[in-house]
Amino acid sequence: MSGMPEVRNVDSDLERQRLLFVLSEALEKLSRLQQILERQQVFITAEQVEGESASAVDTLIGYLEEHCQNFLANSDLVASILQRKPLNKAQQDAVIAALALLVTGILRVHELLLLLPREAAKPQASFLLRDCFGLRDLKASIVLTNLLSAYEYRFEDVLKKVNVEQNERKSLTQGGNVLCQAFVDKDNPLAWAVLAHEYGHALDDSHRISQEIVLGADSGERPKPEENSKLAWPVDVVAETVADFIAAHVLGPASLMPIMFGLMMQPRLRGVTKESAGHPPTPLRARLVCKYLKSISVTTTDVDRVFEAFRLDYEQKLLDMEKKDRDDVEEMGRGAEKLLGSLADVIASKVGSLGLKPFDEGSAETARVLRETLELKQPISSQRRGSAEEIFAELSSLQPGETTPEQAYRVLTKLDEVPVAASEIVTAGWLYRLSSFEGVLKKTFPGAGRGADIRIYSDYVKKTDDMLQKSLELVAVHTEVRRRLAPT
Numbered sequence: 322m323s324g325m326p327e328v329r330n331v332d333s334d335l336e337r338q339r340l341l342f343v344l345s346e347a348l349e350k351l352s353r354l355q356q357i358l359e360r361q362q363v364f365i366t367a368e369q370v371e372g373e374s375a376s377a378v379d380t381l382i383g384y385l386e387e388h389c390q391n392f393l394a395n396s397d398l399v400a401s402i403l404q405r406k407p408l409n410k411a412q413q414d415a416v417i418a419a420l421a422l423l424v425t426g427i428l429r430v431h432e433l434l435l436l437l438p439r440e441a442a443k444p445q446a447s448f449l450l451r452d453c454f455g456l457r458d459l460k461a462s463i464v465l466t467n468l469l470s471a472y473e474y475r476f477e478d479v480l481k482k483v484n485v486e487q488n489e490r491k492s493l494t495q496g497g498n499v500l501c502q503a504f505v506d507k508d509n510p511l512a513w514a515v516l517a518h519e520y521g522h523a524l525d526d527s528h529r530i531s532q533e534i535v536l537g538a539d540s541g542e543r544p545k546p547e548e549n550s551k552l553a554w555p556v557d558v559v560a561e562t563v564a565d566f567i568a569a570h571v572l573g574p575a576s577l578m579p580i581m582f583g584l585m586m587q588p589r590l591r592g593v594t595k596e597s598a599g600h601p602p603t604p605l606r607a608r609l610v611c612k613y614l615k616s617i618s619v620t621t622t623d624v625d626r627v628f629e630a631f632r633l634d635y636e637q638k639l640l641d642m643e644k645k646d647r648d649d650v651e652e653m654g655r656g657a658e659k660l661l662g663s664l665a666d667v668i669a670s671k672v673g674s675l676g677l678k679p680f681d682e683g684s685a686e687t688a689r690v691l692r693e694t695l696e697l698k699q700p701i702s703s704q705r706r707g708s709a710e711e712i713f714a715e716l717s718s719l720q721p722g723e724t725t726p727e728q729a730y731r732v733l734t735k736l737d738e739v740p741v742a743a744s745e746i747v748t749a750g751w752l753y754r755l756s757s758f759e760g761v762l763k764k765t766f767p768g769a770g771r772g773a774d775i776r777i778y779s780d781y782v783k784k785t786d787d788m789l790q791k792s793l794e795l796v797a798v799h800t801e802v803r804r805r806l807a808p809t
Contacts, residue, residue, distance in 0.1 A: 337402065339585070339630040344399070344420060345758045346586040348765070350427050351389060352779035353505045358382050358430075361437050378437065381430050388426030393773050395419045400768025403759070424588055432467050434504045440465060442502055445793040446513045452743035452796065453517055453571040454524075455678050461498045461520060468503045468583065498523040510789040511750050512579040514572055521567030522560065530671045531560040534664060557599035558657055559664060562609060566672040569610045573680035574621045575748045577610055581631040590638045592646035593653050601657035602650065604635050609661060613669050618682060623689070623752055680744050687741060691749035692756065700788050701746055702795035703738040740799040750789045757781075 358378055365376045398416045401408055408416075442463035451459045500519040506512035525531050535556040568576035584603055601609075607628055611621050621628065639647055661668075691701040705712070715732040758781075765777045 396773035400766040517568035521564030688748035695753040
């Protein structure tokens with residue numbers, strides 16, 4: 322079916338991995354939507370008088386449940402893919418078509434959430450940003466909105482689309498920056514990595530990085546793109562790369578994970594529009610971010626499989642486009658690559674000069690250790706100053722009657738628990754998801770005529786959210802306690 326992963330050969334490991342990524346993302350979004358609608362149902366029911374007709378929320382719940390049940394009719398085929406059993410083309414097409422319909426239903430329901438009473442963003446999302454950017458008083462508000470706005474446009478871009486006057490836009494930003502987050506990812510710390518990109522735009526604006534790179538510090542006029550080019554204003558394209566590099570600098574490879582997963586779940590690529598032309602093609606953004614991470618000695622080994630699956634997904638969806646739309650997308654991509662290829666090193670240098678706390682290989686190693694704690698279903702918020710091996714070795718070296726109190730206390734300080742970085746928690750969360758989701762899918766779809774149980778995957782999603790939220794909360798508390806106890 323056009324737009325969704327076409328499993329031409331389920332024995333192909335990358336094709337299979339790509340399909341499982343889409344399946345996991347769809348089931349995750351499904352479970353989150355169900356949680357939101359259940360909360361809304363309780364709220365609206367409490368406000369209704371007895372005997373009133375069913376609310377719009379009931380209609381959305383029913384619509385989502387119908388799409389879910391239609392998909393579950395293919396649960397044995399899904400189980401066969403999970404268990405690497407061969408399927409013929411008709412069976413493969415049935416799974417792809419059912420998944421496409423499920424995704425379409427999920428996206429439609431999510432857009433309609435804009436019509437329901439608003440929910441507030443989680444405070445832990447602000448904890449993440451404050452820690453990543455080293456600011457106790459981070460002047461930013463987070464609003465919940467639809468998937469398109471949250472992943473592709475910032476609040477200022479949306480205001481431009483509705484023609485809000487320039488002076489009114491300026492007054493709106495006096496109290497701080499407004500960052501967008503998808504409704505469905507309200508409880509999802511893994512998706513909050515996108516907020517680092519959004520705040521990167523705020524830093525870009527305040528330091529005028531993209532403006533100065535494209536225009537030069539003294540230039541007063543914005544250059545026009547080449548005639549007939551599909552590329553938007555160069556400064557807008559550079560601004561996206563600046564924000565990407567800032568997010569990668571503080572979060573590492575996790576900064577791109579929610580964007581790639583979200584786009585893999587989208588049924589198809591969109592053609593070039595006036596708004597989307599300001600965003601370089603995501604594969605180009607991913608390549609540039611990987612190159613930037615390499616320049617600051619951060620590897621992407623832990624998540625390379627996601628990058629590979631995303632490239633495959635993008636290439637196949639590009640082939641599914643109408644020729645004119647595909648030509649436009651490819652032309653825009655060539656223009657963006659030509660522009661950014663010559664400016665990437667300059668952008669990297671400017672981002673490096675901001676003095677932000679970097680995500681480095683030490684952070685990556687800590688995240689790998691923290692993932693093991695997550696696998697034990699425990700929150701991750703701190704680690705000892707020394708490893709168990711180091712502590713035991715130094716304790717064994719202490720000699721009765723010879724060791725001074727100062728020497729003993731110096732060893733014992735390694736038992737002290739220090740808070741880990743929020744970036745390490747989010748990275749550990751992604752590593753945990755990538756290493757665990759397939760096993761949960763197999764339990765959800767056991768096959769052999771046994772019906773699938775979506776509640777298993779929903780429970781996995783909720784428990785992961787709870788562990789990561791609790792971790793971010795504990796880090797914020799631990800950091801504040803240590804700050805207050807530190808000598809002035």
